Amino acid sequence: MIRWSTLFDPAQAVVPPSPPERDLLPRDGAGERWLGGVIAVLCFVACLAGLGALSAERAAGGWARELRGEATAQVRPGVGETGDAAAARAAETLAVVPGVEEAAAMDRATAERLLRPWMGEAALEDLPLPHLVTVRLDPDAPASALVLSRALAEGGIDATVDDHSLWRGEVERSAGTVTLLALAAFLAVAGATGAAIVHAVRAGVEARRAVIETLSLSGATDGAVAWLFQRRFALLALAGGAVGTGLALALAGMVRFLGGGEGLSPALPLAWGDLLILSPTPLVAATVALVSARLAAGRALDRLGASASAG
Incomplete structure (x- = not known):
């Protein structure tokens, strides 16, 4: 039976327990702040590389389209x-x-x-x-150069028609090269971002091996232990990715607002729809961290189980 006096007596009141993750996985202030900062910077660079690839592809298509017309x-x-x-x-x-x-x-x-x-x-x-x-x-x-030349000849006009086919081929090849280079740069930055997140998460899990051993010896299931690390690093990557993506979107929005439909340069046009494509970036970073934490924690638990069996 509840005694109402305990609700108002601080000496007898029951203090609710703090969230288990806060106790079981104490925050490493310096390390996690640096990890979040690295994720933010890499996501920022990846977003800018993605915008550059989109702009290069649009500019290349515009060059070829103008020559064809x-x-x-x-x-x-x-x-x-x-x-x-x-x-x-x-x-x-x-x-x-x-x-x-x-x-x-x-x-x-x-x-x-x-x-x-x-x-x-x-x-x-x-x-x-x-x-x-x-x-x-x-x-x-579009009318071909042959059709235009025939019409001029029938009209008794001495003329030479150039449909820019020679230049168009060169421009289209150059445009394709620019698009491929921009796409390769984006994939390289995105891959480096994912690799950095994976490495940092693995290092963070390894640094807490003692916590994993303690939880496992205390009877915690492997799934529960892995979930603690998954949740911690997924939220960290989500926050860092949101900061980096937000900064990239703010910069791109400013460029689009100042330069209009052509951005700051007609060579790299920018559309408002391009900004929406970058919005899933924090979720992608969080997913990478989630999977990495799961695999790293699972490996640590497997090694712990193997050592226990050998002993």
């Missing part, structure tokens, strides 16, 4: 015809070709503006420039 025709004027008139006539002819969205003759001012960074101001004054027609192709069903 454009073509250029160099027009040579006929007898008694000016170059501007020939280019205008070629633009009208190409604009109605199926697979072409728009065709426009390039004037001399535009051509000079494109060449000025390469040739300088003085060299352009007396330089004869080709008469060009820029063609924007339908991205779903």
Whole structure:
């Protein structure tokens, strides 16, 4: 029968026991703080590497897509015809070709503006420039260079069509290389992060071998002992991964906000959806630590059982 006086008498009150993990696995303040910091830094770097891989893949696809959607025709004027008139006539002819969205003759001012960074101001004054027609192709069903050349020939226009196929092949190969390198860098960082977590968890479990022996000799089951370590290191990795991922998301969000859809550079575009892809990073780190703690504790228990049997 409960005596109500004990509820108000501090000398007789029963103090509830503290959580067993806090007593059985005392926190190593310095070691665990450093481990959490390492996990946070590695997750931060892994997230940045992942964002870099996504941006590189998107930029590479954009380069190839722009080249596939454009073509250029160099027009040579006929007898008694000016170059501007020939280019205008070629633009009208190409604009109605199926697979072409728009065709426009390039004037001399535009051509000079494109060449000025390469040739300088003085060299352009007396330089004869080709008469060009820029063609924007339908991205779903683009017209080929053969179709464009045939349309110009039927219209009585002497011109050469360049669909950028040579440059497109080089750019697509370069884009594929950039994507593979970015993916390899991300996988290397992610693998290093996982290996560091595994090594740190194993070291932490080995450092508490005396605790494992005491619990096992006291009658605790192997599953209960392993769960103590699993829970401790999984929560530690979850906290460290959340800090590192949060910092990476904050940095990426700032870059996206300041630079718009192109990030800080058009070469590495960044989308808001990319940030959501990184959100599972803390759970992945916690899972790696959970499995590592389970295996390390199991090995320690197996060695303890083998030594007990040998004795």
